[in-house]
Amino acid sequence: MRQYKSWNEVPDNLVSKTKLKTMKLVPNEIRATVYQRKNNVYINLYDVSEAKKRKEPTERQLKAIEKAREALIAKKTCPKCKGLLPYILDGGLCEICIEQEWMKKQSERASKMCKDWMVNKEKYLILDTETTGLGNDDEIIELGIINLNGQTIFHSTFKPSKPIEGAASEVHGLTDEMLQDCPLWPIKWQEIQKVISNKTLLIFNSNFDIRMIERTNCKYNIESILPVSICVMETYAKYAESYYYNGKLQWISLQRAIDYEGINIVQQHTAVDDCILTLKLINVMANNISA
Numbered sequence: 001m002r003q004y005k006s007w008n009e010v011p012d013n014l015v016s017k018t019k020l021k022t023m024k025l026v027p028n029e030i031r032a033t034v035y036q037r038k039n040n041v042y043i044n045l046y047d048v049s050e051a052k053k054r055k056e057p058t059e060r061q062l063k064a065i066e067k068a069r070e071a072l073i074a075k076k077t078c079p080k081c082k083g084l085l086p087y088i089l090d091g092g093l094c095e096i097c098i099e100q101e102w103m104k105k106q107s108e109r110a111s112k113m114c115k116d117w118m119v120n121k122e123k124y125l126i127l128d129t130e131t132t133g134l135g136n137d138d139e140i141i142e143l144g145i146i147n148l149n150g151q152t153i154f155h156s157t158f159k160p161s162k163p164i165e166g167a168a169s170e171v172h173g174l175t176d177e178m179l180q181d182c183p184l185w186p187i188k189w190q191e192i193q194k195v196i197s198n199k200t201l202l203i204f205n206s207n208f209d210i211r212m213i214e215r216t217n218c219k220y221n222i223e224s225i226l227p228v229s230i231c232v233m234e235t236y237a238k239y240a241e242s243y244y245y246n247g248k249l250q251w252i253s254l255q256r257a258i259d260y261e262g263i264n265i266v267q268q269h270t271a272v273d274d275c276i277l278t279l280k281l282i283n284v285m286a287n288n289i290s291a
């Protein structure tokens, strides 16, 4: 095979593969090579007269290419939000839609739960407490329990064993003076326990109230045997779809939940009133079951 030492020697009918391509020709057999000093390589040369015209795709082929392209786009498109993703979903939903679907399911579940509470009212009680403060050493100074018909089942204020914190007084309006003649917690505990036994307690932010009951009992050396409790704040967060996808609870105040649901009441922060508000919230959730 002929080897040319430079492009100057190459006759016009011999060209490179790249050149053929620009002429829309398909290379046939290699007829010669030419030395390219620039990158120290030999380049294959083809005879233009031997090269065949490259076939243009037919109408049918073009259609098939377009169809394949559309099929790929469809596989990358979320069927719900119609968003185009950089990867193949194969009929599944995109991350955002999966999260939304999950939140929606949580919300429906919360509604169903509330509906179930309202249908089986006799199994449940709503409880709320007011305390001397929010710390480890704080204790309950007011406890309210209502049934799901809104009737007060238990209510008492208690004389605390420590002064009420100023910030706490500002919230619930209870002062040490007001509670001077109230019974001590242990005097009422038996009665409370009797009321709540065999019931499931529905509590807005149950972690707080349960902890406070346990701490107050602990102060008086009483053993806390508490029934099952369900956090209405958690249920509401799920209902309002503000429960984080990672499963963490987003804290929300009773007042904010009430405002959010368009219930035009200002929270009084007295135990029974807060129970009533919690019941209102449960009713809103229970009555909002989508078919």
Ligand SMILES: [Zn+2]
Binding pocket: 078, 079, 080, 081, 082, 083, 093, 094, 095, 096, 097, 098
């Ligand atoms: Zn989507």
